[in-house]
Amino acid sequence: MKAKLILSGLLTLLLVASVVSADNTVYLEPQTVYVPECGDATVQIRLNSTDTIDTWSTRVEFGSECVNITDVSFAEGITSEYANWGHHAGYIYLGGVSPDGATGDHLLVTLTVECVDGSCGSVDLSIVGGTDERLIAGPGGNDPPHATIYPATWMGGSAQIVGCGDVNCDVDVTPADAGKAFKRYLDSGYPLDLPWAVDVNCDGSVTPADAGKIFKRYLDSSYVLECCCE
Numbered sequence: 074m075k076a077k078l079i080l081s082g083l084l085t086l087l088l089v090a091s092v093v094s095a096d097n098t099v100y101l102e103p104q105t106v107y108v109p110e111c112g113d114a115t116v117q118i119r120l121n122s123t124d125t126i127d128t129w130s131t132r133v134e135f136g137s138e139c140v141n142i143t144d145v146s147f148a149e150g151i152t153s154e155y156a157n158w159g160h161h162a163g164y165i166y167l168g169g170v171s172p173d174g175a176t177g178d179h180l181l182v183t184l185t186v187e188c189v190d191g192s193c194g195s196v197d198l199s200i201v202g203g204t205d206e207r208l209i210a211g212p213g214g215n216d217p218p219h220a221t222i223y224p225a226t227w228m229g230g231s232a233q234i235v236g237c238g239d240v241n242c243d244v245d246v247t248p249a250d251a252g253k254a255f256k257r258y259l260d261s262g263y264p265l266d267l268p269w270a271v272d273v274n275c276d277g278s279v280t281p282a283d284a285g286k287i288f289k290r291y292l293d294s295s296y297v298l299e300c301c302c303e
């Protein structure tokens with residue numbers, strides 16, 4: 074009995090220890106961003122931290138033969154005033170500083186991802202972390218004060234290029250897509266990963282005509298669908 078009590082006490086201590094240990098994660102939201110084959114889409118990089126963070130920087134790598142990052146916005150992020158980015162072939166550097174340290178879940182930056190090659194399917198978007206130029210940091214408790222660099226988990230994601238009519242974004246046009254288009258017609262709140270793909274006659278609404286055209290495309294791969302492209 075005594076041994077059991079000691080064991081349960083130890084387990085409780087372990088649980089408490091795991092709760093208070095630092096847990097900082099930099100991640101993409103959504104983890105998969107759906108990009109129209111003739112357009113672009115936005116994806117956020119967010120920080121969820123238990124440490125107080127006032128500085129961050131990272132590198133985002135992407136397959137430049139398939140996608141490009143054409144814009145970076147720090148607006149509404151925790152470092153909206155003091156931030157910058159640089160574009161290179163296949164990657165960007167970016168980062169920012171805030172006078173107010175933050176913990177919890179926050180927006181860092183919003184990226185615009187543009188399709189370069191509509192035949193690519195899925196492309197990795199890697200968030201590169203480390204302790205050199207890529208880091209998260211907060212105020213130090215030292216004298217004189219200097220930044221404390223914290224460990225973090227850096228979670229990348231992917232960009233999925235979506236073709237017109239591929240309503241469920243699985244890289245193929247099938248009766249399942251026609252079915253989802255019809256459901257969207259019946260219920261305007263029916264969720265779609267990329268609503269752009271469903272209006273295949275680009276008339277601004279989803280009707281049975283869209284479902285019919287998607288089914289025709291399934292029957293005949295040369296049947297042309299016309300989503301709204303610029």
Ligand SMILES: [Ca+2]
Pocket residue numbers: 238239240241242243244245246247249250
């Ligand atoms: Ca599909």
Ligand SMILES: [Ca+2]
Pocket residue numbers: 271272273274275276277278279280283
């Ligand atoms: Ca339509």
